Amino acid sequence: MEPSHASDESRVLVIYTGGTIGMLVGQQGYVPEPYFLTETLRSQTRFHDPLQDSLFSNSGSVQGFREWSGRSSPGEVANITPEDPQGRTLLVRSSRPIGHTTALNPSLNASLLLNQPRCTKISENLYEAHLPTLVTPKSKIPGGNISKSIRYAILEWNPLLDSSNIDIEDWIRIATEIELNYTFDAFVILHGTDTLAYTSSALSFLLEDLGKTVILTGAQIPLSQLRNDAVDNLMGALTIAGHYIIPECCLYFNHTLFRGNRVTKMSSYDLSAFSSLNFPPLVNVGIDIVVNWNDVLRQTGLRKFRAHKHMNPHVATLRLFPGITGATIRAFCMPPIRGVVLETFGAGNAPQRADVMDALRGACDRGVVVVAITQCAKGSVSDAYETGRTLLQAGVVPGSDMTPECALAKLSYLLSKSELSIKEVRDLIGSPLRGELSRPSGVAVQQPSVEQNMDNIQQLLSQFVRLTRPPSVLPTINVTSETGQSTVSDAAAPWSWTAAEAATTEAVLYPFLVHLAAARDDLDGLQFCFNSVDTNDPAEVLKLGMIPGGIVNCLEAGSGRSPLHVAALNGNARSVELLLRCGALVHLRDSLGHTALYLAARQGHEEVVELLVQAGATLGGSDMHFAASLLADTARSQDQTAARIWHKAGWQAVTGNSEK
Structure with a gap:
């Protein structure tokens, strides 16, 4: 059944693509397991509190809990029915069939199989199902006046993907599922960490005129382990998505919300796996939740949200190294390549040999869009050095302080738009479309008196x-600003x-x-x-x-x-x-x-x-x-x-x- 929407309740769609966060230990390491994540969250009151469910008038009582769980006595087994599993459902749409038609584990508990949603095919690429929901306990965010619970449904992909297998079609699939379910208040995407920065960068461009919060997160240690970062990452992402409207594609990790196209995975070992060295975090989560509202993007045009469903696959990244030859560059830039992210030395420098410069100039003349970024984790390309200016003269476009992941995604996105000429693509590379690069700093402004x-x-x-x-x-x-107390001596006068x-x-x-x-x-x-x-x-x-x-x-x-x-x-x-x-x-x-x-x-x-x-x-x-x-x-x-x-x-x- 479709529940009414309480004013103190947010609805969030969790799109679970796979990744470490929901894996179990198998014979060959961590492996994904259907329904494990959902059922584990259902068993933890911090992620699912049945007594907060407003469906039952006896909510908060023993009788209310028994009604919710389908029992009439303390020792009775819950009576779960496929028509209405766990009492409440939300309509969710997808471009693929919803649910696991075959379980990876043949011994999967029968009650979990019974909970599978009944998927209906609406058209060739549209499916829908009523998914059972989970609801968090009510909580009041720091500085807020209203206690709010978060009701969420988990759309689990079949099969679940390791992030190393995520590709362009999967980015488009995520964007499409957000568009199909845009009636939800916000979206959380669970994803493996290895290519998480690539996906968050790509989605920042694919989700055009976004007006709702989209947060990607994952974990270094899965939820199945006693000591893990999955609980904090998922709870933090859910909390921010359910309580704030931050209309950007963001990445949440280790108590920090980043702009999604500003991050890079810096460590495969630390729990603070991601960094945004050229742009401050949007939210810092500690005892208080501190939102840097000054840096949050806001839509300023009268346009509806839409998901762009194309990315040009003929783009690649080339990292310069001492001794690289023009022949290598020419071979790399051969058709069908249409765009190249060139990782340069320092502030945008490259070898000045004639064969290197001729190869880059020839590629640009043929219409290949070459974007220069820095190999350094922090900093930007500039024309401060002669070795950088020659790249610009050859037709290479400066990419400011974009990350490699973002530059590749932006180039793929712009080249997919047939209405843009090569010149327009080159012009747009240097313009911030989703806050992905810093504008040139101007003259310092003196603080007012x-x-x-x-x-x-x-x-x-x-x-x-x-x-x-x-x-x-x-x-x-x-x-x-004068106090007006003329009788008070100057020595004892209050500060202005x-x-x-x-x-x-x-x-x-x-x-x-x-x-x-x-x-x-x-x-x-x-x-x-x-x-x-x-x-x-x-x-x-x-x-x-x-x-x-x-x-x-x-x-x-x-x-x-x-x-x-x-x-x-x-x-x-x-x-x-x-x-x-x-x-x-x-x-x-x-x-x-x-x-x-x-x-x-x-x-x-x-x-x-x-x-x-x-x-x-x-x-x-x-x-x-x-x-x-x-x-x-x-x-x-x-x-x-x-x-x-x-x-x-x-x-x-x-x-x-x-x-x-």
Whole structure:
């Protein structure tokens, strides 16, 4: 059965491709075992707490547990049925058949075989099944106000793959499964560590206009071992995916969330196997979960999410070495090769022999895209040396500080787009598409003085007054850092404000102004807030960092609504569009579990619904239950306008009534 979506519950799809994390010890080392991972997680209350399941009114009681487990007495064996295994299921789609038609282990427990989902073939490359779910205990993230549980289903591949066998078709398969199941709130991909950085880099490009959290993780020691890193890695990935909207393809390992296209596997031995030397982590998990919101990517275009389903296989990596010959390079760059990642010395240097340069120039002239990166784990290519400039003159494109895995994936992705010319591909190589490379550093910005901060606060207060008072009675506002206590001697006088304290005051005022401007459909007020923030300014970055998701996504204390929620509720289409173009997250849910799309549809704001859907918004959270009730009222009253708006909001697509 398909459970209703509670407002304090996130839905996560776990795509289990294989890897060490779910292996058992066999006669020839670690081997994968069907269903082992799922059933092990089901047996651990940290990963599956039946008493949190809201399906049963007696949840939290002995009777509730027995109802959940299918027993009526303490000693009775659970009665598991294939129609509804473990009580709750979620609809999951895939481009391949779902389930293990044959078990690798013939002695697999009969109850596990009974739990196999009934897979239905919808079309040639579309299958679906209702998978049993697991649900974590409710937890409150540091700084959060709502305890939330995470309900997740595990889509297990058949066969499970060692990551050394993962190839381009598997990357496309993962991207396709995310697209087919995009109604889930977030996605966790379990994968072997050897090629994990390649997959995370490739998916960062294949998942175009991503608006939800995608996290890849694995383990150095499998879950089957007493001492392992699998528990922490999986729990950390689930927790972040279930509690935060970080619309990127990320990699989580050893208490750290990295941008997926910035990492490289640095160790086959340490538990801290991955590093991102040229870019800071997005999240650090310790006693607190610290999100570096300043560096999180946000979609700023009005485009729906889609999975790109092509990668050009004719790309390769060539590592320069002392004594390499032009003949070697020419042979390497022969057809069908269309792109080469050239790992150069140091900051982008190469041997200056004529045969080497002629071979590289000849390849570039034939239309082969050659991208230069550094062999060093940390750093970037540049033209600081003459030996680097000659590569550029030969037609080689600088790849900045991209990792080898990322450069290869990006080149394969761009060359798969037939609409791009070779020149356009070369131009895009040096442009950050998914935060995969660092922009050239500019001139250092001097930190503003306290007086400049005072001016900012004065302008902020003036905006408040403008929005709340008639123009004819606007007062003059003056803000100063002086204490005004002239009787206090200089020796005992209190300290003046610091720039950080002033920035803190601004951070408190900005959310109120953004919400007020969104409610009033005041574009000037919104533009003032967004234009006042300079991300190159240390104090402004501090201000942004105090607001999770940035000012554009700041939440009201009680309702949990973002400015986008407020603008959508009031039917302010102009503000909705501006907010979306400034990075508003369309999938945020308020404290009642509602999206901005639901609020706009409920109020009958058709133009706003169209804008949100164009930007990839979908109904989610508690929207389903309330929308069903509203649609029933609409049917009774024969309100064609309301029915049309709900149809545009995607109600039929969500409920499975539309033709796809």
